[in-house]
Amino acid sequence: MYDSTSALAPPATDDLDPLTRPFPGATPYDAYVRASVLNTLQQPFTEAPDEMGFLVTTQVMELWFTLIVHEWRTAKTAFAKDELHAAMDALVRSRRALTALNAAWAPLAALTPAQFNGFRAAFGRASGFQSAMYRHMEFLLGDKSAGMLRLHEGDAAVHEGLGETYRDTSLYDEVLRLLHRRGLPVPEHVRDRDVTATYTSDPGVVETWRQVYTGPQHDPLLALGELLTDIAELVTRWRMDHVMVVRRAMGTKTGSAGSTGLAWLERRAARPVFPELWEVRGGV
Template sequence: MRDTGNRRDLEDGIKRDFSKDMSYGDYLRLDLLLSAQQPQSDPPQHDELLFIVQHQTSELWLKLMVHELRSARDLLRGDDLAPALKRLARVKHIQHTLTDQWSVLATLTPSEYAQIRPFLATSSGFQSAQYREVEFLLGNKNADMVKVFAHDPAAHDELGTLLGEPSLYDEFLAFLARRGYAVPPALLERDWSQPYRLDPALVTVFAEVYASPAEHWGVYETCEELVDVEDAFQQWRFRHLQVVQRTIGHKTGTGGSSGVDFLRRALDLTFFPELYEVRTQIPQ
């Protein structure tokens, strides 16, 4: 065996000259991406880069989640269930990645965070437009949230549009109605800007699906995919709350909220209430 001096020689076919051809960095625009981390602390604080990277990568994952949820919603509108389920499966993996990321930020101790918090000024994750897009797409509509983005016309207009459009769940219910399921008509022609509220008659519809999964397999599978998405979202919310609590306790948030108490109230919000309520009607 030839001694290579503990190194791996480049193969002849590996491209080396990118003076005229696209490189990895060119394709990903790494010049822009890696220059976007601009710490504000003075004197510089070591841990600020962690805080920035954590939130910037989260925004990238949120961008992909919005992309997938929009596509899933459009596919349901077009009665194309199989690829819609594929999109939701990908969303779940994105959610798990976002939740796992909190463990990195959790390495930031209260003392370390205190060194960079003044430089955040009034900025807060509460002001993430893409996070609100995800919530609106899943059905947690709140017109007051749109007002937070009056300073950003593009985000304000996008959220305003989503506020008035059917959510992913709304499109699923319309899909069910077109398949002959007894979806209450009031759910098919409602004010989309209002938060969704549980309808007992729809619980009965889902009870029939869960009573005979084999006869309603596509719908049954979609119901469980949606429950998976909500479950993963709640895990993200809870992990967020935990990290905030261990870092700042019950201090007020940088964006002006009550902090942990405000985050805890989000745990009571639900996207797909009937899919949880139906579980109490399934015979044991």
Template sequence: MNSRKPQDIVREEEAQLDFSRSMSYGDYLQLDTILAAQHPRSPDHNEMLFIVQHQTSELWLKLMLHELRAANAAIAGDELGAAFKMLARVSRIMEQLVHAWDVLATMTPTEYSAIRPYLGNSSGFQSAQYRCLEFALGNKNATMLQPHAHHPQRLAAVQQAFEAPSLYDEALRLLARRGLPVPATHVDRDWRQPYAESADVEQAWLMVYRDPKRYWDLYELGEELTDLEDAFRLWRFRHVTTVERIIGFKRGTGGTGGVSYLRKMLDVVLFPEIWRLRTDL
């Protein structure tokens, strides 16, 4: 039989709701800081959507970079199980970002035109985290360091990603360590240079794909990389269609060609031999 008095139960319940002496949900997530970071510059209602869309994308980018750096280290350390989990998570994040474009697409051209004059030259093209992502995935271009030259801290982060081996570089080094015939030019090179497709690298991957039982973890690595690039392509494509829907073929606020620039990015292939081998299997 419960001998506690009703008033004692009430006091206990009230004590459980008192977070003055312990960390609360808002404290842990620093929600006061995050939710106070939206500062529309125009009087237009729709600018809040534009700001939140891009701020949340930057948070997802932060998580993707966190996972990719750890995956790179895991591949370098032959810890492929851990790397697979991280790469799968990055692919799922990219799927999340694909659907995020659906929300921004609710902004009409008229609504965007009302806020565009207040954006100045700011553009997603200038995202340091996105540039780090591109570099981490192997799309190296020294020209893309320049948009960050005005901010030393961001430049340092982008420079570090630019100079480091990409995810694909580490994958090829792993294949070489496993005795597969990856040419020396692709095992030890200037990581700042754009990746050069190689028939010899394709032959190494073909050995893996023709004998998956023998090379099961490398075969799985190839498929994780395929999933990742597949998701990245969808994200890029949805970006292009959303931009075209909202601004047509106007130049971007950051000075790029807008849709024409984004369409050129659709032609970039990050892991070319893994895609090419499917024809030759």
């Protein structure tokens, strides 16, 4: 007898669904994102339950560093070409990335000393200050250091790439040169400074920003100043969150690579980013 319901029943499998048909090799998603590669990079050295979170958090931060460096280099190139709109677009993207970077501290923010000690010995001589990509970030902000460059001499490719960033202008150098081309009084000694030296505040640049901040409130250069201030604040917040994570997890113990640990991080966190943008606010 013919069963009319069988003709209406769905197939026993979803083989007809194009979304579930197998691919001859890796899925296009994996070929593009390389997730299968990323997911092999977490190799804890201990059985401590918190080490996996530490590894993933650190690796995620390295990826955010990479994106931020990419955006700052894009912005720097655009500033050099007087392409203010394109430069600010890149800075806006970097601001979003910095916000995500800062949020990445969450898995580590409440580690107790006992939890941290469960895997800390696995570091050996490793320390976050050895991150080459973070050093690219610092150099792009104008915080240059020959010593931090020398640290990477043992890895020729890393040392060469970081050396290029060290010897090149910083993001802020290109901002100040653009301001000068827009008719603002950026001092010559600042424009022609040794770009391998750490940038330090200059009263002439404070005056430059004072003219921007006391000018028309819809001036795109004022919007640039505020965008740079957002970035400086987010970088500082990341550094301070780092201080708090270390303070909570290990107090004043010596750092894993022989640094003074908390005291060293506190000194780094106190270094101003784009200093004149903070100083100008007291004189407007």
